Structures are given as structure tokens and as C-alpha cells.
Amino acid sequence: MSSMNEYLREVFKWNQEMRDFLESENIDGNNELWQKLNSLTNVMDRMDQPLNTDELGSLSEKVEEIHEEMEAYFNERLQLGAIYANETSVPAGKHVLPPLPYGYNALEPYISEEIMRLHHDKHHKAYVDGLNKAEDALERARATGDFSLVKHWSRELAFHGSGHYLHTIFWNNMSPEGGGKPSGALLAQIKKYFGSYEQFKKHFTEAAKEVEGVGWAILVWSPRSRHLEILQSERHQLLTQWDTIPLLVLDVWEHAYYLQYQNKRADYIDNWWKIVNWKDVETRFQHAGELKWKPV
Structure with missing residues (x-):
């Protein structure tokens, strides 16, 4: 005893x-x-x-x-x-294209190898190159004091930087073993704010379908309001909430699907849910949840 x-x-x-x-x-x-x-x-x-x-x-x-x-x-x-x-910081103009976390054909049949090679090797690489070019130009401006083109290079910095970082999240948000539903604290938050996983999925799907022109659907965590939210980003450097943290992103620019799905964006979105890497999203949510700002 x-x-x-x-x-x-x-x-x-x-x-x-x-x-x-x-x-x-x-x-x-x-x-x-x-x-x-x-x-x-x-x-x-x-x-x-x-x-x-x-x-x-x-x-x-x-x-x-x-x-x-x-x-x-x-x-x-x-x-x-x-x-x-x-880990050291990335010096200005020294960003590199990260490798895919799986093979180019790993997401078939939902996303073809041809699309993945074009999307990653060409489009994402162009964002990396553009970001480096903008950072180099702004570094020279600081050194010379000549800011006559600061408006142009600031726009380039936003456009290419957003493209680089969003695509980096996007690759990791998918997996050959993906699909299903999230679990744990993320699922609890989804149910708390959206009512159910089904309502969240419907909301996210419709937001992705209705992005005007080209852009993204993005699930974010807001450290200030302490809840999830779904945003649309048309021309990915615009229409954002800067104090939020992206958790799950879906690229609906035409280069992400047109070769395979042509103008059937809805089919691409429906199939994309089958490869969502919820473990990655849950990890991002866990770390995002540790950041707390004063609610305003």
C-alpha cells in the first residue's frame, strides 16, 4: 500500500x-x-x-x-x-529553389509529372530568380543611395517573394500519402470556427473556385484573433492579411493545372483534396499556435 x-x-x-x-x-x-x-x-x-x-x-x-x-x-x-x-540567414540575392519533397510523378494521377516539372522547375524557379534580382537591386540602392526605382523593385520583391514562399508551402502541403482529414488540435479548431470539417472543406473549395483570374486559396491562422480563416489571394502579393500565418495553400493559377485539366478548375480542386498533407498542415498549425499577440 x-x-x-x-x-x-x-x-x-x-x-x-x-x-x-x-x-x-x-x-x-x-x-x-x-x-x-x-x-x-x-x-x-x-x-x-x-x-x-x-x-x-x-x-x-x-x-x-x-x-x-x-x-x-x-x-x-x-x-x-x-x-x-x-541555420544561417539567407543573404540578399542568395535564395535557391528547394527540391520537391517527393518525385515529380509522385502525385499522379491527381497532378501529372509534366505539370510538376513545369510548375517547379520553370515557374517556381522564375520566382526565386526574380526575388534574388529584386533583393540585389535594392541592396545596390542602399549602397549607392539611388532609390529612383524603389517602387518598381519593391513590387518585384513582393511579387516574386510571395511566389517563392507560397510555392514552398504548397509543395509540402501535398503528399502521395495525403488525403483524408486532419486530426488533433487542428481538427478541433476547424470544428470550432467553421462548424465542421465538411463546412470548412466546402468553404475552402468555393473560395478556390471563385478566385478572380489567378491566385490562391489560403487557410491561415491569426495570432491576434486566435482563430482560423480562409482567404483568397488574387495576384499573390495582394489582398492578404499581413499578420496571419499561412497553414494550407492551393495554387489555382492556370499553370498549376491547365495542361491536365484545361479550364476545369473545379476538377483540379476536387482531386487536390486527395493529396493534402495534413501532417504538414498540423505541424504548421502547432507552431503558429505558439505565437500569441495581444488580441485587437
Whole structure:
């Protein structure tokens, strides 16, 4: 009996330490770690009688499950810390085209190899080159004091920079093993704001269909309002909300689908849902949720 009491005291202590840690990390209350710790706390709060063997075993399993998830979280933070410690910034004019995270034909039949090669190697590369050219020009302007073309190069910086960064997100937002639905805290937020996953998907799909001309449909997280939102971006440097963080993006410029789908944008969008990489979106949401501004 004394050993069981000692174990319970350790569990109580560990549970409080983990709660203090999550608070210090500003982890959103909807995060799965919080939900599991709250569940454990509720169980322990109801323990006014000694536990039998089965109850103790169930409690031990719950503690072990949470411990493994906390350990995974710690490991991820350590890896991110190592990345940030060793990563240098990108000098002006030195951006490079990132490789695709899968083969050019990996998304077939939903997006053809021909489109992926053209889209990545030509269009995305053009954004990278344009961004470097704009940064180099503005660097020379700062050095010489000649800002006579600052309006032009600022526009180029916005256009090509937005194209480069959005496409980088776009490639990782897709996967040959994608599709299905999100899970965890992201799904909870989707249901909270949009009512259901189905309503969110319908809203996003219609926003993508109705972008005027060319552009993007974008799911974003707003650190100020603390909720998700769906935006349209026509000519991707315009019609944005600058204080939001993109989570899921869909390119509906014609070069993204026309060779395969011609003018049937709706078919392209419907098939795109089958390759959405929700794990990537969930990871982006987790890190975005850690950033908190004063609500205004």
C-alpha cells in the first residue's frame, strides 16, 4: 500500500510539473497534450478511495501514454533548437529553389509529372530568380543611395517573394500519402470556427473556385484573433492579411493545372483534396499556435 501511495504522489507531482511546463511554453489550451493532462487530472481528482489493481493499471497506462507524447514533444523542440542554432540567414540575392519533397510523378494521377516539372522547375524557379534580382537591386540602392526605382523593385520583391514562399508551402502541403482529414488540435479548431470539417472543406473549395483570374486559396491562422480563416489571394502579393500565418495553400493559377485539366478548375480542386498533407498542415498549425499577440 505504501508503494502505491508513493507512486500516486509521484504521478501527482509529475502531472503538475507538466502543466507548469505547458503554461511556460504558451501551448494552446486545445493542444492534445493539454487535453490528455486534463483527462489525467480529472481522474486523479476523483480518487477519494484506494485504487484496486485494475484501476491502478489503467492509471499507469494513461501516465505512460502521456509520458511518451511529452517525450516526443521534447525531442521535437530539441531538433528545432539545433536547426535554429546551426541555420544561417539567407543573404540578399542568395535564395535557391528547394527540391520537391517527393518525385515529380509522385502525385499522379491527381497532378501529372509534366505539370510538376513545369510548375517547379520553370515557374517556381522564375520566382526565386526574380526575388534574388529584386533583393540585389535594392541592396545596390542602399549602397549607392539611388532609390529612383524603389517602387518598381519593391513590387518585384513582393511579387516574386510571395511566389517563392507560397510555392514552398504548397509543395509540402501535398503528399502521395495525403488525403483524408486532419486530426488533433487542428481538427478541433476547424470544428470550432467553421462548424465542421465538411463546412470548412466546402468553404475552402468555393473560395478556390471563385478566385478572380489567378491566385490562391489560403487557410491561415491569426495570432491576434486566435482563430482560423480562409482567404483568397488574387495576384499573390495582394489582398492578404499581413499578420496571419499561412497553414494550407492551393495554387489555382492556370499553370498549376491547365495542361491536365484545361479550364476545369473545379476538377483540379476536387482531386487536390486527395493529396493534402495534413501532417504538414498540423505541424504548421502547432507552431503558429505558439505565437500569441495581444488580441485587437
